[in-house]
Amino acid sequence: MNNEPLLRQLKMETRIMETKKFQRNKEDFICEKCGLEVEGNGYTNHCPRCLWSKHVDVNPGDRQSFCQGMMKPISVELKRREYFILHRCVKCGYKRKNKMSEEDNFDAVIQLSIHPVNR
Numbered sequence: 001m002n003n004e005p006l007l008r009q010l011k012m013e014t015r016i017m018e019t020k021k022f023q024r025n026k027e028d029f030i031c032e033k034c035g036l037e038v039e040g041n042g043y044t045n046h047c048p049r050c051l052w053s054k055h056v057d058v059n060p061g062d063r064q065s066f067c068q069g070m071m072k073p074i075s076v077e078l079k080r081r082e083y084f085i086l087h088r089c090v091k092c093g094y095k096r097k098n099k100m101s102e103e104d105n106f107d108a109v110i111q112l113s114i115h116p117v118n119r
C-alpha cells in the first residue's frame with residue numbers, strides 16, 4: 001500500500017486551512033453602523049467612514065472577545081503627532097484606544113475632537 005498521495009492531500013488541506021485562518025485575521029468586514037464595506041489590511045479595526053469599531057479583541061488583534069458589541073468613537077487624542085481614537089463598547093463599556101488610520105475620514109476625526117462624547 002502506498003499512502004503517499006493521501007498524505008500529500010492531507011498536508012495540502014492542512015496548509016489551506018492554515019491560510020484561511022491567517023486571512024481571517026485581516027478580514028474584510030461590513031460596518032454594522034453605516035454599511036460601508038471595509039477592506040481589512042490586518043490593522044483595520046474600525047470603519048474609516050463613521051469610525052465605529054467592534055468589540056472583537058481581548059488583547060489587540062486576538063479576536064477573542066465574546067462581546068461583539070459595537071464600539072462607539074467617543075474622543076480623539078493626539079500623542080506624539082499621532083491621532084488615537086478612543087472607542088467605548090456600547091454593550092459592556094470596555095474602552096480602547098485605536099490608532100487612526102490613513103484611510104480614516106479626517107473630517108469625522110476633527111468633529112469628534114471638537115465634540116467628544118462625555119459619557
Ligand SMILES: [Zn+2]
Pocket residue numbers: 031032033034035036047048049050051052
Ligand atoms: Zn461605518
Ligand SMILES: [Zn+2]
Pocket residue numbers: 055067068069089090091092093094
Ligand atoms: Zn464589549
